[in-house]
Amino acid sequence: MGYEDKVRKVIPYTPGEQPRGEVIKLNTNECPYPPSPKVMAAVRGLDERDLRKYPDPLCSGLNSAIAEYYGLEEDQVFTGVGSDDVLSMCFLTFFNGHDPILFPDITYSFYDVWASVYGIPYKCIPLREDFSLDSSEYRKVKNGGIVLANPNAPTGIAEDLSIIEEIIEANPDSMVIVDEAYIDFGGETALPLLKKYENLIIVRTMSKSRALAGIRAGYAFGNKKAIKYLNDVKFSVNSYTMNTAALAAAKAAIEDDGYFREITEKVIRSREQLKTGLKDLGFTFGDSKANFVFARHEGVLDGETAADFAKRIFEGLKERNIFVRYFSRKVINEYLRISVGTEEEMRILIDTLKELI
Ligand code: PMP
DSSP states (O other), rough: TTTTTSSSSOOOOOOOOOOSSSSSSSOOOOOSSSOOOHHHHHHHHHOOOHHHSSSOOOOHHHHHHHHHHHHHHGGGGEESSHHHHHHHHHHHHHHHHSOOOOEEEESSSTTHHHHHHTOOOEEEEEEOOOSSSOTTTHSSSOOOEEEESSSOOOOOOOOOOHHHHHHHHHOOEEEEEEEEETTTGSSSSGGGGGTTOOEEEEEEESTTTSSSSTTOOOOEEEHHHHHHHHHHHHTOOOOOOSEEEEEEEEHHHHHHHHHHHHHHHHHHHHHHHHHHHEEEEEEEEEOOOOOOOEEEEEEETTTHHHHHHHHHHHHHHTTTTTEOEEOOSSGGGGEEEEEOOHHHHHHHHHHHHHHHH
């Protein structure tokens, strides 16, 4: 009745909670360290006269800094408001065929949401029991495109580049989007494959390894023609995606390689410390190469299942102001996804888990 039947009704993605105040926040894979001091300097140095004007719609300064950093040409780079925006534009641009697009059944839970909102048919391919990717499944299904997170989320499992390449090679008529949100913490980037394959787009973010989740900056690499297609779609939706402050902040972040290396190394050290602590408490998990660990425990109380345990611990931690991620969906409801924090935060987490278990 009324306008209701003309509404585009969707089931939206649910982002992790953003509690304020003094909490230990290990639920959205943010960086526990602040961004490079050069980022703040760039933001403080903004000229107010520039805020009066629209930002550069081509994001040239940022794109050329990214291109230089990765040894690419400026027109092989596309930037957006976090990698969510970049991925969403990629779905809209490259997944306009009739066959279903493919992605794993356990992966970033935004993929099926974008497919739904854009009316893209999709098929989820089951991961193996150990959460590894069965590439043969992506070689035999006629598809409208493929999207893979490597390392995958929420599992943290990284696939060898040879597996990713097999999939790209077997699907010359489909665009393969490799979401490398967590690649800086381990895993092998598909970047060298760009020279070899036309049907590859790599998506990155500054939210994790460059500590800029609040700025919203993401980017993609591809061949010039593919990037042109992406820009054509972007300029058909919103020309000014990145704002002036975000452009300046993101450029400063990419230019400070020393700081980037320092914080990613610290996160990797903390991750390994977290793995040791969790293992000692009886948790099991795959070999995460991301800035989080996806951990399962058999449970300890009488009759307690792994899923009961995960929920009980999630709630117990929350009462103590420690936020981790719990997913209610079957299979993954047996796991807690714990973002890697500082060494001190990891110590507090492990001590609290000891009390709760
Ligand atoms: N891809 C994956 C696999 C993610 O986990 C996330 C973080 N939620 C994103 C993309 C999006 O990150 P952002 O929009 O902050 O760049």
